[in-house]
Amino acid sequence: MPAPGDKVKLVTKQEIVEGILLPSPDKKVIMIKLDNGYNIGFPEKDVSKIIVVEKAAAKKEQSAIIIKNKNLPTISILHTGGTIASKVDYKTGGVFAGFTNEDFLGMFPEMSTIANIRSRHVANLMSEDMRFNHYQLLATAIEEEIKKGTSGIIIGHGTDTIAITAAALSFMLENVSVPVILVGSQRSSDRGSTDAAMNLFCAAQFIIHSGYQSVGICMHEHSSDTACLILPATKTRKMHTSRRDAFKVVNGKPIARVDYKTGKINWFNKPMVSGGKMFVRAKFEDKVAVIKTYVNMSSIFFDALITHKFKGLVLEATGIGQAPTNIDENIPNYKALQTFIKNGGVVVLTSQCLFGAVHPDIYSNCRRLRDIGVIFGKDMLTETAQVKLAWLLGNYSSDEVKKLICTNLRGEINERQEYMPEFSE
Numbered sequence: 001m002p003a004p005g006d007k008v009k010l011v012t013k014q015e016i017v018e019g020i021l022l023p024s025p026d027k028k029v030i031m032i033k034l035d036n037g038y039n040i041g042f043p044e045k046d047v048s049k050i051i052v053v054e055k056a057a058a059k060k061e062q063s064a065i066i067i068k069n070k071n072l073p074t075i076s077i078l079h080t081g082g083t084i085a086s087k088v089d090y091k092t093g094g095v096f097a098g099f100t101n102e103d104f105l106g107m108f109p110e111m112s113t114i115a116n117i118r119s120r121h122v123a124n125l126m127s128e129d130m131r132f133n134h135y136q137l138l139a140t141a142i143e144e145e146i147k148k149g150t151s152g153i154i155i156g157h158g159t160d161t162i163a164i165t166a167a168a169l170s171f172m173l174e175n176v177s178v179p180v181i182l183v184g185s186q187r188s189s190d191r192g193s194t195d196a197a198m199n200l201f202c203a204a205q206f207i208i209h210s211g212y213q214s215v216g217i218c219m220h221e222h223s224s225d226t227a228c229l230i231l232p233a234t235k236t237r238k239m240h241t242s243r244r245d246a247f248k249v250v251n252g253k254p255i256a257r258v259d260y261k262t263g264k265i266n267w268f269n270k271p272m273v274s275g276g277k278m279f280v281r282a283k284f285e286d287k288v289a290v291i292k293t294y295v296n297m298s299s300i301f302f303d304a305l306i307t308h309k310f311k312g313l314v315l316e317a318t319g320i321g322q323a324p325t326n327i328d329e330n331i332p333n334y335k336a337l338q339t340f341i342k343n344g345g346v347v348v349l350t351s352q353c354l355f356g357a358v359h360p361d362i363y364s365n366c367r368r369l370r371d372i373g374v375i376f377g378k379d380m381l382t383e384t385a386q387v388k389l390a391w392l393l394g395n396y397s398s399d400e401v402k403k404l405i406c407t408n409l410r411g412e413i414n415e416r417q418e419y420m421p422e423f424s425e
Contacts, residue, residue, distance in 0.1 A: 005056030008032065011049040012042060018053065068116050073151035073208055075115040078141050080134070080157050080165075081124045108197055115204055118150065127158025127165075127184075132284035132390065135168045139282050142173065142180060146278065152179040152207030154200065159184035159238060159246070162217060166233035168284075168387040170215040170410040175276040179212040181230070184219060186244045195220050195244045202228035202258040210265055213273050215410075216255055220244040226261075229254040232269070234384045234412035237354065250354050251379045251414055271411075283394035288312035290386050292352065297324045302336035305345065312346045312389045315374070316382045321349055321358035321366045334368070341373040344398065348375050348389055348405055350382045357417055375405055378413045388412060 002008050004023045009016055010032060019032035022039060029041040030050070111117055122141050123134050142153055157165055162184045169180060181203040185196035203218035215233040222245050231247055231254055240246035257266040287310040291301050305313060315337075317323045325334035341347055349369065351358050357379035360370035370376065377385050388409075392401040406413065 002050045002052050003056065006052050007054040007056075009051040009053055010042060010047050011051065012046050013048065017042075021050075072114065072116050074118055074149070075111075075204055075207055076145040076148075076150040076153045077117060077119045078122045078138065078145070078153060078155045079120065079124070080122055080130075080138070080155065081126060108200055110197070110201060111204060114201075114208060115151070118145070118148075120145075127161040130161050130165060132168075132286065135165065135172065135284070136282045138165070138169060139172045139280050142169070142176075143278070143280055146176075146178055150178060152181065152204075154203050154207070155180065155182045156200075157182050157184050159186055159219075163231075163233075163236045163238060163247070164383045164387060166215055166217050166236065167381075167384045167410075167412070168391065170233035171388055171391045172280055172282055173215060174279040174281065175213075176215065177213055177278050179207045179210060180215045181207060182215070182217045182233075184217075186220070186242060186246055195225075198225055198260055199228055202260055202263075203230075205263040206230055206256065206258050206265060209263065210256065211273070212255075212271070214271055217247065218258070219247045221254075221257060226259070228258045228260065230256040230258065232411055234388075234410050235381065237381060237383070250381060251356070251417070252411075281391070281395045284387075284390045285311050285393035286390070288314070288386060288390040288393065290314045290316065290382060292316040293318060293323050295324070297330070297333060299332035299336040302333060302340060306336065306340050306343060309343075310340075310345060311393050313340065313348070314377075314382055314385045314389060315347055315349045316352050317349050317358065318352050320356070320362055321351065321360060321369070321376055322363065323349070323365075323369060325369065326365050334372075337369070337374065338372045346375065346389065346393065346398070346401055346405070347373065348377045348380075348385050350377045350380055350385050354381075357414075375402065378406055378415075379417065380412050384412050 002021055004021050006021050008021045009018045010030065019034045022031040022033055024031040028044050030044055030047055031039055031041045033039050120141065122137050138155065145153055162182050166182045183199045183203045185194060185199060187194045199218055199220065206218065217231040217236055218228050221227045221229045223243060231249055232252060235249050235252040236247055237250050238246050239248045253269045255269050289305055289310055291313060293316065315323060324330040337347060349358055358376045360366045360376045389405060392404055396404060
């Protein structure tokens, strides 16, 4: 009788397919893992025979033996979940998370050749489920690791919201004294094309050799395994659902390139060392929303913010700052925004265009928004504006928030707009 983990041949009406039999969430579907790493399902009614080629052998996982090398620096790994902290059992196809030092070095043994690893479980969740309280857990863990004398910190994180977490941490951590590098993986670790090991290794090399003192992101530069880019925390966006080089800098340049083979660092935008004592401001205001304007928009969304007493809104408008607030049918949008602001709410306007900046003075309809108190967020990314506004509202007075939201604090705003095609050296 075939069982999950067995190597089997499925005989269907059209073909014979070989792979590892997997547990199936649907009893009417037979799942197998192909040799190329992909999973595929066949309707049970289409499978005439299952031939067992090889029975699964029980295999005990071997943990790495940890030997601390006093001549190597220490890097702290903080795990939040995502594919980068997962390991696949090739027999069953099951994925499990490994968070201990032994688990981590068992998955990435090359890391022990360049640093002592201190691995720590902070959270275990899909990145789309991240909330402000998880940022606070991370900030506390970072502060504790720095007090223990770590040379730098790698945060393993799911890719979907990794850039938002990076932006949030960059605001929370003032004068951070070591590199804090967020690392993700676009491809799961059961595939030959996984980017997990290379992203981690390049992040570690950057921590050891750069002298960097800030928050950044390390991901593949190209689809090939040649180099990773260190990307700025507040100017980076995930631009593709699945490519390994999915992350790009918007209105800016990468910080550096790390050569995978040599570990050499090429700087493109080397930041100044901040100095001063590290300080953590960890509070966020929960009642901050993001609303994207759209054709035929209704005011009910703005009305809901007023009803539920929200404190902040990032309004993602079109073009240079246009919102549907001008003709008679859209006046309710305008009046609702005006009421929200009169009630003490802070509205920051960003653009649905990725590149360029919003401006209040070019068109009359933009000036109308400015006149009721809408703040034009220059060239901030919408996601960055959201976490910045929530962070400011959690730590400063309303007047201070209105002043600081358009002040460049962590590289999130360019005062001058330069022509920046997709970055190339």
